[in-house]
Amino acid sequence: MSPAQSARSPAVPRRRLGARHWAGLLFVVPSLIFVAVFFLVPLLMTVWMSLHNWPLLGKYSFVGLENYQNLLSDDTFWSSLGFTTKYTLLVTPMIFVVAYALALLVNRAARWVGIFRTIYFLPVVIGLGTSSLLWVWLFNDQVGILQTVLYRLSLVSEPAMGSSGTALAAVLVSVVWKTVGFTMILLLVGMQAIPDELYEAAKIDGASPWQSQRFITVPLLRRTFALALILSVIGSYLAFDQFYIMTGGGPNNSTITVVYWIYRASFTYFKLGYGSALSLILMLILTAISIVQLLVLREERR
Amino acid sequence: MQTLPAPKRRPGQARTALYYATCSLLALLFLFPIGWSFFTSIKPPAEANAAPPNLWPSGLSLENYLRLAGIGGGIWHYVGNSLTVALITVAGIVFLSTLAGYGFSRFYFPGKNVLFVVILVTLMIPFQSILTPLFLVLKTLSLQNTLLGLALVYITFQLPFSVFMMRNSFDSVPRELEEAALIDGCNAFSLLTRVMLPVVMPGIVTVALFAFFASWNEFLAALIFMTDQDKFTLPIMLLNAQSGYLGTINWGLMQAGITVSILPCAILFLLLQRYYISGLIAGSVKA
Numbered sequence: 247m248s249p250a251q252s253a254r255s256p257a258v259p260r261r262r263l264g265a266r267h268w269a270g271l272l273f274v275v276p277s278l279i280f281v282a283v284f285f286l287v288p289l290l291m292t293v294w295m296s297l298h299n300w301p302l303l304g305k306y307s308f309v310g311l312e313n314y315q316n317l318l319s320d321d322t323f324w325s326s327l328g329f330t331t332k333y334t335l336l337v338t339p340m341i342f343v344v345a346y347a348l349a350l351l352v353n354r355a356a357r358w359v360g361i362f363r364t365i366y367f368l369p370v371v372i373g374l375g376t377s378s379l380l381w382v383w384l385f386n387d388q389v390g391i392l393q394t395v396l397y398r399l400s401l402v403s404e405p406a407m408g409s410s411g412t413a414l415a416a417v418l419v420s421v422v423w424k425t426v427g428f429t430m431i432l433l434l435v436g437m438q439a440i441p442d443e444l445y446e447a448a449k450i451d452g453a454s455p456w457q458s459q460r461f462i463t464v465p466l467l468r469r470t471f472a473l474a475l476i477l478s479v480i481g482s483y484l485a486f487d488q489f490y491i492m493t494g495g496g497p498n499n500s501t502i503t504v505v506y507w508i509y510r511a512s513f514t515y516f517k518l519g520y521g522s523a524l525s526l527i528l529m530l531i532l533t534a535i536s537i538v539q540l541l542v543l544r545e546e547r548r
Numbered sequence: 549m550q551t552l553p554a555p556k557r558r559p560g561q562a563r564t565a566l567y568y569a570t571c572s573l574l575a576l577l578f579l580f581p582i583g584w585s586f587f588t589s590i591k592p593p594a595e596a597n598a599a600p601p602n603l604w605p606s607g608l609s610l611e612n613y614l615r616l617a618g619i620g621g622g623i624w625h626y627v628g629n630s631l632t633v634a635l636i637t638v639a640g641i642v643f644l645s646t647l648a649g650y651g652f653s654r655f656y657f658p659g660k661n662v663l664f665v666v667i668l669v670t671l672m673i674p675f676q677s678i679l680t681p682l683f684l685v686l687k688t689l690s691l692q693n694t695l696l697g698l699a700l701v702y703i704t705f706q707l708p709f710s711v712f713m714m715r716n717s718f719d720s721v722p723r724e725l726e727e728a729a730l731i732d733g734c735n736a737f738s739l740l741t742r743v744m745l746p747v748v749m750p751g752i753v754t755v756a757l758f759a760f761f762a763s764w765n766e767f768l769a770a771l772i773f774m775t776d777q778d779k780f781t782l783p784i785m786l787l788n789a790q791s792g793y794l795g796t797i798n799w800g801l802m803q804a805g806i807t808v809s810i811l812p813c814a815i816l817f818l819l820l821q822r823y824y825i826s827g828l829i830a831g832s833v834k835a
């Protein structure tokens with residue numbers, strides 16, 4: 247028997263595999279039921295509900311596109327969208343720069359380097375809720391160690407969580423701490439896939455370490471950059487926990503994100519129809535972002 | 549080595565020292581928040597509440613941990629809630645994704661590719677954007693405000709990653725193994741449980757680990773679906789304690805609670821790091 251033939255199934259098991267084709271569906275159906283009930287149904291309901299005035303209790307009534315009209319004149323929605331965008335534009339480069347520096351630092355075969363990688367990654371496995379509770383305590387006006395240090399060094403004269411600029415800064419620091427390890431690992435995996443020969447050849451040609459970075463690492467990591475960017479941008483547009491816990495949307499509603507506003511519309515004011523309309527808009531925004539980024543990725547691949 | 553005079557040190561030595569100094573300093577920065585929280589949790593309660601915080605407590609004490617039983621009717625109740633939800637989620641994910649991964653990897657039924665995409669598409673739409681109708685779905689099924697309902701939601705949103713992961717695990721099992729078993733007279737089910745499962749174990753550990761983290765750490769869905777204090781998960785309970793809804797905030801107690809919430813994740817990660825990182829890479833390469 248030639249190798250090619252032996253790799254194929256012998257006649258008997260082949261036929262038996264054939265008889266089991268439909269059985270495959272049975273293995274898949276339980277998962278599909280979950281996806282249908284807890285994902286597809288709510289997804290379709292979002293569209294349906296967004297066309298209704300839908301209180302938590304009592305009867306709902308059809309209102310057409312009224313929710314969408316209200317949305318256009320809803321100042322809090324627009325400011326939440328603006329704030330979420332601002333947050334995304336700030337946190338993404340911050341994570342990126344720190345993660346890149348960390349990845350360069352731990353991308354070598356030195357002793358103990360595995361331990362350092364583990365430590366920098368550790369905050370990633372902590373819940374965002376828990377980490378936010380931890381950080382809001384560190385910045386607490388009375389008992390927080392970081393706030394105390396900031397006062398002692400005269401870097402701030404007011405509580406960090408008291409004004410929107412410093413509150414946002416506190417959230418940014420906490421989120422970078424919590425998530426930078428994830429991007430670091432992505433970049434590290436990308437860097438390790440680059441063959442050493444390229445760097446050796448560059449060295450022989452007299453390239454400085456900086457030039458090696460600029461002309462080898464950065465171009466070859468393009469795909470990894472794009473991936474890290476997509477994940478970070480989408481994750482940031484969905485921000486909720488850190489603001490709900492650390493700032494409560496304050497001061498003066500200045501740190502309300504889109505998801506936070508959906509949460510309030512649906513579960514504080516019980517306007518479920520309006521919440522659904524907001525959700526649908528968020529979905530469209532995120533889909534648009536993913537499509538644009540995927541198209542850019544595809545360009546790169548050519 | 550003693551005979552070497554000092555100026556003869558290798559030139560790289562200073563750089564190496566600088567390298568380790570930088571790495572260590574960063575490590576301290578990264579560990580500081582968790583370390584400070586833990587340190588505060590083992591201060592005597594009165595000193596944990598000190599404003600401004602003190603660096604040198606008069607002694608160490610486990611008092612905060614003992615008092616945890618007093619938070620809102622006992623913190624262990626909420627740890628139990630979180631653990632219950634996490635275990636149902638893990639069991640459900642392992643069961644469903646193993647079956648589906650096997651089905652998608654080894655069978656050729658009509659519509660297979662479409663159905664696979666249907667499951668993966670769940671990843672494209674973030675769960676945050678369908679929570680409002682999901683609340684109604686759970687209410688209709690009498691699952692709102694139940695630990696089971698919350699677990700079912702977590703299972704659904706962990707499914708795409710887990711099914712993808714398990715399908716790849718099954719794909720990498722050589723067909724010869726299966727064929728040999730078939731010739732020996734195995735049926736489809738015993739083929740899966742006796743022959744395939746041991747081989748795809750690393751994949752199962754990975755999806756179980758991710759399911760545990762996702763469930764144990766999740767905040768927003770738990771906040772929305774669990775309206776009864778009795779049903780709160782640990783993060784929601786800790787938030788309530790920190791917001792002062794349960795009376796004066798006791799910071800030592802809070803840090804003990806935060807430590808309890810961090811500990812299972814940290815331990816599981818340190819023990820099963822290899823599986824976690826492999827899942828992370830597999831999961832993000834697909835995106």
